[in-house]
Amino acid sequence: MAKYNLTHLQELESEAIFVIREVFAQFEKPGILFSGGKDSIVVTHLARKAFWPSKIPFPLVHIDTGHNFPETIQFRDDLANEIGAELVTPLVQDSIDKGRVREETGKDASRNWLQITTLLDAIEEHQFDALMGGARRDEEKARAKERFFSHRDDFGQWDPKNQRPELWNIFNGKKHYGEHFRVFPISNWTEMDVWQYILLEGIKIPSLYIAHEREVIWRNNSWLPNSEFLNLREGEEVVNKKVRFRTLGDITITGGIESDADTLEKIVVEVAAARQTERGNRADDKRSETAMEDRKKEGYF
């Protein structure tokens, strides 16, 4: 008798494709929250697979803080062009100019919180009723409690204690006017799964993930990339190092690690041996013990 077994990556892929197709079937105006990071790249790849030979029926929505790695923006534009996807890029700078938010000041200022307002305004303006993201449950303790279909109220807020139970493969996307959903098709993937899948599928990723020479400074236990937004503090100096980034956020808050992993195969080996979580170098998570939960309740990704 034939063996009817899937490998775990095939099963995760199949689950994600099922979820993405449910989003298309249950919602009027869905989109993909695209950060240029590997997880949203994988979600975009899965969306292509879900609807092939049609083009992906979702726009890529990138909340642009202005504090980008130049490589990320180039990658985003190339990808959208290649797969024929519409690109929606709300600017945090616009929210600041309109007086919707105020730029943070002080020594660890970032535009991380400000994105929330820009994102929620964009949802209203474009009438998005479901946005898919690449968040995974293994990333962070608050994200471990996320549903695949995660309800947001009229204010874009997440109520973690009052979430709808999710059973089998039945997803309840019912909502009132003004409410929306965040959907996480790769909830059950780990960092290792994502890398192995990228390797297996030959998915293109930004060069930032691969070890490269870069100007960096040592701050908060990681190598922060030098950029026009960075003000050197006393005792800090710009040095050249071979680094790579395990996650990609704003250039102002994403620290790199020293690495010689300059191929996907070497990255996989490095990830397998890693003793720190990938978000360990993200300044945005370090603000408090519940930084992620607090941001998510307000409407963060």
Place this chain on the structure above:
Amino acid sequence: MENSYLDMELLRFTTAGSVDDGKSTLIGRLLHDSKSIFEDQLDHVEASSKKRGLEHTDLALLTDGLKDEREQGITIDVAYRYFATPKRKFIIADTPGHIQYTRNMVTGASTANLALILIDARKGLVEQTYRHSFIASLLQIPHIIVCVNKMDLVDYSEEAFEKIKADYEDFAAKLDVKDIRFIPISALNGDNVVNRSDKTDWYEGPTLLYTLETIHIGSDFNHIDCRFPVQTVIRPKTDEYHDYRGYAGRVSGGVFKKGDDIMVLPSGFTSRVKSIETMDGEVEEAFAPMSVTVTLEDEIDISRGDMLVRPNNQPQATQDLDVMLCWFNQEGPQIRKKYTVLHSSNEVKVMIKQIHYRLDINTLHRQENYQNLGMNDILKVTIRSTKPLLVDAYRKNRLTGSLILIDDSTNETVAAGMITG
């Protein structure tokens, strides 16, 4: 490079338990010994434990992620944890064990291949043991592993282990689970968890991890009765694919092959499978839980909610369903109130016609005199739908035999149901 990672299977298991039965310790050990806990996570947990004035590092803080959970020291929700060994990847649905969280246990159990049940070797079977086992049986989890824990506190006594095993086997005669195994362990000391214990010479079975890695899960899905619920229709309308019409969905049961005769329900039209496609190319056959796109030889009007089956093996098409419901909401069920049901890729209005009994989840007794139905109650009901649903008994197929009930005013999922007939 040889990459065994690409040849691993996925096993989903559920655990349930209270603070002191060693569940967190066991999960912590599995994660720790498989190197799935990172240094910075451990640092965080150690710092949080100290902040709370705890003497030991409380590994529960790894899974209890929400502010309220950490403050109250309890698991409120289902927490999903991940670890992998070179043989398998594991997803743990970790749920609280108290009766007021029955709904979370049911949720965690709905997707599990296996239930891990912990029994304290000093205490033997307790109320929670019965409850967790009944839920595993009700949700048709195919495998149960009973870990008799804290063997170190009973001097690794074979007698104590055998007594509990016999008691459980007695009780399990009432259950509907085919595969039950017993392992004597000490989560704290690691006996028979990852490594064999030298203190239990009398035990000849495998360790917990070895069992998790090797237990046969290939037949946990139904590979006999062909069921393909159509999720959406793919029509590219490009020059290259001008007349392309593909039916996208995830196989819920059986094996579909190119050339197979199929019937479309509810219309009853018949055709043949022309191709089974993915972006990577055609596949020869598709089985649960594969997501594929099916094209047919004939042009038939098919849309979301329809189901492709084999003409000689059809699900039941019925408007009257006998269902075992687990109620999730504060507000209890009301006779004749309208709810929305999601079943497979279908959505219909239903009303509850009759409530037959409430099941006592600790004893499996049927209570025909009950009051105040509400959250966490397990009920046998009959519901009537506005149009026929294409269903199988839950025992036969967990995917086409399950449904959820939604309250139309709040949009909340108020119940989950398993179809009995």
